[in-house]
Amino acid sequence: MQVRRNGAGSPLLVEEVMGYEGFSGNETILYHLHSPCRLDQVGGFRPIERDRWVPDAHVHRLADANPIEPGGEAVSGRRLLMWNSDIEVSIAKPTEPGGGFHRNGEGDEVLYIHRGGGVLRTVFGRVPFRERDYVVIPRGTTYAFELAEGEQFWLCFHTPGEIETPNRYRNRYGQLLEHAPFSQRDFHPPGELETCDERGEFALTVRVRGGHQDYVLDRHPFDVVGWDGYVWPYTFNADDFEPRAGRFHLPPPAHQTFQGQNFVICTFAPRMLDWDPESVPLPYHHSNIQSEEVMFYAAGDYAARKGVDVGAITLHPSGLPHGPQPGAVEKALGAKATDELAIMWDTFRPLELTSLWREHDKPEYALSWNPDRSPVEA
Numbered sequence: 001m002q003v004r005r006n007g008a009g010s011p012l013l014v015e016e017v018m019g020y021e022g023f024s025g026n027e028t029i030l031y032h033l034h035s036p037c038r039l040d041q042v043g044g045f046r047p048i049e050r051d052r053w054v055p056d057a058h059v060h061r062l063a064d065a066n067p068i069e070p071g072g073e074a075v076s077g078r079r080l081l082m083w084n085s086d087i088e089v090s091i092a093k094p095t096e097p098g099g100g101f102h103r104n105g106e107g108d109e110v111l112y113i114h115r116g117g118g119v120l121r122t123v124f125g126r127v128p129f130r131e132r133d134y135v136v137i138p139r140g141t142t143y144a145f146e147l148a149e150g151e152q153f154w155l156c157f158h159t160p161g162e163i164e165t166p167n168r169y170r171n172r173y174g175q176l177l178e179h180a181p182f183s184q185r186d187f188h189p190p191g192e193l194e195t196c197d198e199r200g201e202f203a204l205t206v207r208v209r210g211g212h213q214d215y216v217l218d219r220h221p222f223d224v225v226g227w228d229g230y231v232w233p234y235t236f237n238a239d240d241f242e243p244r245a246g247r248f249h250l251p252p253p254a255h256q257t258f259q260g261q262n263f264v265i266c267t268f269a270p271r272m273l274d275w276d277p278e279s280v281p282l283p284y285h286h287s288n289i290q291s292e293e294v295m296f297y298a299a300g301d302y303a304a305r306k307g308v309d310v311g312a313i314t315l316h317p318s319g320l321p322h323g324p325q326p327g328a329v330e331k332a333l334g335a336k337a338t339d340e341l342a343i344m345w346d347t348f349r350p351l352e353l354t355s356l357w358r359e360h361d362k363p364e365y366a367l368s369w370n371p372d373r374s375p376v377e378a
């Protein structure tokens with residue numbers, strides 16, 4: 001329809017529908033001052049190269065992400081840690097926001113902000129983010145970063161599928177149920193819209209077709225004067241996750257935060273523990289025979305694993321059982337609460353590792369369930 005910024009006589013705005021699943025999924029309509037197709041120069045294309053590490057043994061693994069050196073920009077400085085065809089997980093410790101604009105043309109992104117904060121500037125408006133935020137960025141969003149002072153340490157997820165909240169938390173109209181672990185109030189949409197009617201030279205890099213394509217625009221990409229719809233970037237803070245507990249142990253789906261294509265992301269938040277006098281307030285040993293289980297330890301004390309500190313990552317791959325380490329269960333009996341905060345991603349297909357994991361791998365972890373062999377104290 002005809003939409004003008006300042007009524008009759010002013011130029012028509014350019015309507016852009018941005019939607020999933022052709023024209024059948026969620027969508028947003030944005031109103032631009034100029035055509036979003038407009039390019040000035042077409043730059044180069046750089047294929048993504050993955051530095052695969054094939055370990056010489058299939059074992060449980062632990063890596064410490066703390067010593068990973070800070071550096072680089074908020075997008076190009078992300079360092080791939082693991083991937084499969086459904087998910088890529090990178091570590092970023094950016095020291096520079098990066099000068100240009102970015103758009104992921106082949107996947108949704110989630111950033112978990114372990115340390116740091118700033119503002120994600122987007123075509124939808126400004127999205128401030130802080131420690132413990134999940135920042136969800138739909139594909140197709142043009143964005144740039146402003147970084148707060150101080151340390152930045154992020155987990156970065158990319159998926160060719162969609163990042164969604166679990167269907168089972170929603171009623172038949174799509175509203176979050178009251179007993180879901182979060183409500184609509186916990187999801188923070190873009191705030192102030194930046195409308196820049198500027199000429200200039202603006203670098204834009206679009207991730208597409210397994211690589212990065214550079215362009216130069218001669219108009220500022222944030223020329224939107226208004227939008228509405230169901231597709232927009234948002235933040236959700238892990239401290240707003242309402243944990244669930246039971247008389248006996250509840251399995252990880254109780255902690256599920258997001259669903260993706262063949263993976264889930266869960267938040268293990270500080271919570272009361274199982275309250276039956278006969279309960280064991282730790283996970284049982286489990287063989288999740290159809291998934292790989294990766295856990296990032298974000299805060300507090302994770303009682304089931306000794307020698308695993310904040311900033312560590314464990315990988316419990318398919319084919320092997322895992323559970324509390326020796327002595328952990330006895331120590332935990334009678335505990336009323338836990339202060340742990342951990343971010344978990346389970347993938348239903350095997351994960352490949354990169355040399356970044358190899359550099360920070362702790363091979364002794366594989367033997368840590370054997371008190372006769374393990375240097376890790378129970």
Ligand SMILES: [Fe+2]
Nearest residue numbers: 286293316322
């Ligand atoms: Fe597990």
